[in-house]
Amino acid sequence: MATHESHYTLPLPQFDRPVKLLIVVAPYYKDIADNMVAGARAVAAACGAEVDLVEVPGALEVPTAIAMADRQANYDGYVALGCVIRGETTHYDTVCNDSSRAISLLGLQGACIGNGILTVENRPQAEVRADPAGQNKGGGAAAAALHLIALSRKWAGQTKGIGFRA
Ligand SMILES: Nc1c(NC[C@H](O)[C@H](O)[C@H](O)CO)[nH]c(=O)[nH]c1=O
Numbered sequence: 001m002a003t004h005e006s007h008y009t010l011p012l013p014q015f016d017r018p019v020k021l022l023i024v025v026a027p028y029y030k031d032i033a034d035n036m037v038a039g040a041r042a043v044a045a046a047c048g049a050e051v052d053l054v055e056v057p058g059a060l061e062v063p064t065a066i067a068m069a070d071r072q073a074n075y076d077g078y079v080a081l082g083c084v085i086r087g088e089t090t091h092y093d094t095v096c097n098d099s100s101r102a103i104s105l106l107g108l109q110g111a112c113i114g115n116g117i118l119t120v121e122n123r124p125q126a127e128v129r130a131d132p133a134g135q136n137k138g139g140g141a142a143a144a145a146l147h148l149i150a151l152s153r154k155w156a157g158q159t160k161g162i163g164f165r166a
């Protein structure tokens with residue numbers, strides 16, 4: 001089994017105004033999803049963020065639900081959670097690639113999203129990544145969303161070129 005080098009983790013951002021996060025989770029593998037939600041909730045709580053949660057059937061529906069919420073609701077950011085485990089067919093690649101690409105495109109359009117959709121070969125890989133006491137990828141996705149929200153607030157209302165001398 002591969003060993004994993006630990007990586008540097010940014011300190012969590014601090015906020016002077018309330019933050020509202022939406023967790024969108026696909027509980028396709030329910031125990032895995034439950035652990036990721038627990039990790040994400042703990043990180044949100046550490047930043048004082050309020051959390052709502054909605055469930056969708058599978059990873060492919062996660063970006064669609066985030067896009068709907070971003071149009072119709074008032075969340076500051078989103079945590080995308082789920083797990084895709086390779087099966088016998090090429091469907092794995094479709095679910096992994098399309099969910100990831102759609103989430104990235106929503107991010108480029110301005111939504112603050114942490115992507116915590118696991119894409120793994122087997123269940124043990126998913127379990128260690130979902131475990132809040134293990135790799136805690138749910139917590140990492142929540143932290144990513146919170147960092148983007150902090151950046152978005154830092155630059156809100158700024159106009160290009162103002163404040164610089166030519
Ligand atoms: N195989 C996995 C799926 N597949 C289902 C799709 O995400 C989608 O719900 C369906 O195609 C209907 O649009 N979803 C997962 O979250 N994880 C999988 O391993």
Ligand SMILES: CC(=O)[C@@H](O)COP(=O)(O)O
Binds near residue numbers: 088
């Ligand atoms: C990741 C998947 O979509 C997978 O569960 C589908 O399994 P299969 O390729 O065996 O149909």
